[in-house]
Amino acid sequence: MHAHGHHHGHHHHGSGNVLKWSFAATLLFVAVQFAAGLQSGSLALMSDAGHNLTDAIALALAMFGVYLQGKPADESRTFGYHRGGVLAAFVNALTLLVLSAYLFYESYERLRSPRAVDEQLMIWTAGLGILLNVGILVSLRRHGSDINIRAASIHMLGDALGSVAIIVGAVAMHYTGWLTIDPVLSILIGGLIVWSAVDIVRESMNILLEGLPRGLQLQAVSQAMREVPGVLDVHDVHVWSLGSSAHALSCHALIEDMPPSESNCILKDLNRILGERFHIHHTTIQFEHTRCELSHTGCYVSCSQTHDLQHHHHTH
Secondary structure, three states, X not given: OEEEOEOOOOOHHHHHHHHHHHHHHHHHHHHHHHHHHHHHOOHHHHHHHHHHHHHHHHHXXXXXXXXXXXXXXXXXXXXXXXXXXXXXXXXXXXXXXXXXXXXXXXXXHHHHOOOOOOHHHHHHHHHHHHHHHHHHHHHHHOOXXXXXXXXXXXXXXXXXXXXXXXXXXXXXXXHHOOOOHHHHHHHHHHHHHHHHHHHHHHHHHHHHOOOOOOOOOHHHHHHHHHOOOOEXXXXXXXXXXXXXXXXXXXXXXXXXXXXXXXXXXXXXXHHHHHHHHHOEEEEEEEEEOOOOOEOOOOOEOOOOOOOOOOEEOOEO
C-alpha cells in the first residue's frame, strides 16, 4: 500500500526575491570595495572584495537552488527538484573552503610583509559592508530552515565578521602601528568559515548519499510505528531526505489478516504519527498479512501476501 503525502515549502517565492536583491546589492558593493582597496592601498579591502565576490556567487547558486526546488515534479523527476538545492549548497560550501584557503595564504603573505594603509577609508568601507551584510543576513534568516539559504547566510555572516575585523584592525593599526593585527584577525575569520562550511558539506553529503535525516533515529521511527494499534511489526524501514526539509520513508508493515478496507485506518494512523512526530510526509508502506521467513540468501521466500494496491493521498 502506498501513501504519497505532498509537503512542499512555501517560502520559495519569498526567498527567491530576497536572494535577487541581495545578489544585486552584493555585486555593487564588490565594485565599491575594490575601488576603495586600490585607493587606500589596503590588501585587506581588496581581498575582502574577493570574499564578497564569492558571496555573490553563493547567492547566485542559492537562487538557482531555490528556482530548482520550486519546479514541480514531472515525468522524469517524480520527486521534483529538491536535490537541486542541496547540490547548490554542497558546491557553495566547497567554494567557502577554497575561499578560506585563499584567506589563509593572503594572511601569511601579510604577516611576512606588513604594509601601511589608509585606515580611515578602510573603516568607512568596512562599515558600509557591515550594514549590507547584516541587512541581507536578517532577510535570509527569515527563510533559514533551507540548507541552501543557510549556506548563503553563512557567507554573509563570514563577510560581516570580515568587515568587523577590518575595522578593529584599522583602529588598532592607527593607534599601535602594529600592522600584523589585520592578517591575524583574517586567519581567525578563515577558521570560522571552515568550521561552518564543513558542517554544510557534511549535511548536504548526507542528503545526497540518502543518509538518515539529521536529528532522526531509525530505531525511534520503527518503534513509533510498531506502537500503532493493528501493527504487529515493521521491517525494511528506509528513511531519507528528498531535499533539506522534505523527508521520505518506505517500509514493510506486518498487520493482522483483514480486508483492505479495514486496514486503511492503520495506514492513516501510521501517516499521522510519521508526519506529526518525525515530519515525514512522503511515505510508501507495504502491508503484509503473514510473517515471511528469511531464506539463507537474506531474501524472502514466497508467502501468501496480500498487497493492497489502493493509493491513499494525504495533504498537509
